[in-house]
Amino acid sequence: MRVLVALGGNALLRRGQRPDADLQENNLRASVTSLARLAERHELIITHGNGPQVGVLALESAQDTNLTRPYPLDTIVAETQGMIGYWLLQALQNALPGRQVAALVTQTLVSAVDPAFKNPTKFVGEIYSQEEAEKLAQEYGWTVKQDGRYWRRVVPSPAPRRVVETRLIGRLVRDGVLTVCAGGGGIPVIRNEKGRLQGVEAVIDKDLTGSVLAEALEADVFMMLTDVPRVARHFGTPEQEDITHTTPHQLRAERFPAGSMGPKVEAACRFVETTGDMAAIGMLDEAERILEGRGGTIVTPNATWPLASTL
Numbered sequence: 668m669r670v671l672v673a674l675g676g677n678a679l680l681r682r683g684q685r686p687d688a689d690l691q692e693n694n695l696r697a698s699v700t701s702l703a704r705l706a707e708r709h710e711l712i713i714t715h716g717n718g719p720q721v722g723v724l725a726l727e728s729a730q731d732t733n734l735t736r737p738y739p740l741d742t743i744v745a746e747t748q749g750m751i752g753y754w755l756l757q758a759l760q761n762a763l764p765g766r767q768v769a770a771l772v773t774q775t776l777v778s779a780v781d782p783a784f785k786n787p788t789k790f791v792g793e794i795y796s797q798e799e800a801e802k803l804a805q806e807y808g809w810t811v812k813q814d815g816r817y818w819r820r821v822v823p824s825p826a827p828r829r830v831v832e833t834r835l836i837g838r839l840v841r842d843g844v845l846t847v848c849a850g851g852g853g854i855p856v857i858r859n860e861k862g863r864l865q866g867v868e869a870v871i872d873k874d875l876t877g878s879v880l881a882e883a884l885e886a887d888v889f890m891m892l893t894d895v896p897r898v899a900r901h902f903g904t905p906e907q908e909d910i911t912h913t914t915p916h917q918l919r920a921e922r923f924p925a926g927s928m929g930p931k932v933e934a935a936c937r938f939v940e941t942t943g944d945m946a947a948i949g950m951l952d953e954a955e956r957i958l959e960g961r962g963g964t965i966v967t968p969n970a971t972w973p974l975a976s977t978l
C-alpha cells in the first residue's frame with residue numbers, strides 16, 4: 668500500500684519542552700520506530716509540522732542586527748525543512764540500514780489573493796503571557812493571538828493547491844525511496860504575473876498540504892499522527908467520547924477547534940471525499956494498529972467501507 672503520513676509537532680517537541688536541537692533529535696529517534704516498521708511493508712511518504720521551529724528561527728532572524736531586514740517566512744520555512752528533514756533523514760537511515768531515504772526541500776503553490784493573507788491564523792513559535800506577546804508584537808510588527816491559556820504569534824496560512832515537486836516525489840516513491848517532503852506544509856509560493864515561482868510570507872498547514880499531496884500521489888491511506896489516540900466528541904469535557912470509525916458527512920456535522928483538530932478533520936474529510944480512500948487520525952506509536960483499523964479515528968466514505976488493510 669502507499670501511505671502518506673503527516674507527523675505532528677509532538678514527534679519533535681512535547682508540550683512545554685524548549686526547542687533545543689538535541690531534545691528534538693532525541694524525540695524524533697523514538698518517533699521513527701513506528702514509521703520504520705511501516706516503511707518495511709509499505710510505500711511511505713512522510714511530511715511533518717514546523718510551527719514551533721518556524722517561530723524560533725523567525726525570532727532569531729528578527730533579532731539579528733547584522734541583517735537589513737529579517738529573513739522572510741518562505742525562506743524560514745525552507746530552513747525548517749532542511750533542519751527537520753536532516754533529523755528525520757538520519758533517524759530513518761539509522762532505523763532502516765540499507766534503505767534509500769531522501770529529504771526534499773519542496774514548494775507548495777497557494778493563491779496570491781487567498782483571504783488568509785489578510786487574516787493570520789496559524790500559531791507559530793513559543794508561548795507567551797499576554798503582556799510579553801503584546802510587547803513582541805509591537806517590537807517586531809507581529810500579530811499575536813490567544814492560544815488556550817497563552818499567547819502566540821500568528822501568521823497567514825493560505826490553502827495549499829499543489830506541491831510543485833509532486834511528479835518528482837512520485838518518481839522517488841516508485842523507485843522505493845522513503846521520501847520526506849512538503850515539511851511545514853511546504854514553502855509557500857505563488858506564480859507571479861510572469862508565470863514565475865515566487866515565495867510569499869506564510870506558513871501552510873501541514874495536514875492540509877498532506878491531504879493535497881496524498882491525493883496527487885494516489886496514496887491508499889492518508890494518516891495524521893499526533894498526541895491523542897482518537898478524535899473525540901465533546902473534547903476535554905466529562906462527556907468526552909472517542910470516535911473510532913466515521914465518515915466525512917458525520918465529521919462535518921461537528922465542530923473542531925481551528926488551531927488544532929479542525930485542520931486535521933478538514934484534511935481527512937477532503938482526502939476521503941475526493942478519493943474515496945481512507946484517512947486516519949491517531950497516536951504516533953499506534954501507526955500500525957491504525958492502518959489495520961484497530962486504532963485511531965478511521966474516516967471512510969461510508970460506515971461499511973472496507974478498511975485499507977483488507978483491500
Ligand SMILES: Nc1ncnc2c1ncn2[C@@H]1O[C@H](COP(=O)(O)OP(=O)(O)O)[C@@H](O)[C@H]1O
Pocket residue numbers: 674675676677716892893894895897898899900901902923924926927928
Ligand atoms: N475534538 C478533539 N479530539 C481530540 N483532540 C483534540 C480535539 N480538539 C482539540 N484537540 C487537540 O488537538 C491536539 C492535536 O492537534 P495539534 O496540536 O495541532 O497536533 P500536531 O501538532 O500533533 O499536528 C491534541 O493534542 C488535542 O489537545
Ligand SMILES: NC(=O)OP(=O)(O)O
Pocket residue numbers: 675676715716717718719790850851852870871872873874
Ligand atoms: N506547518 C504546520 O502545520 O506546522 P505545525 O503542524 O507544527 O503547526
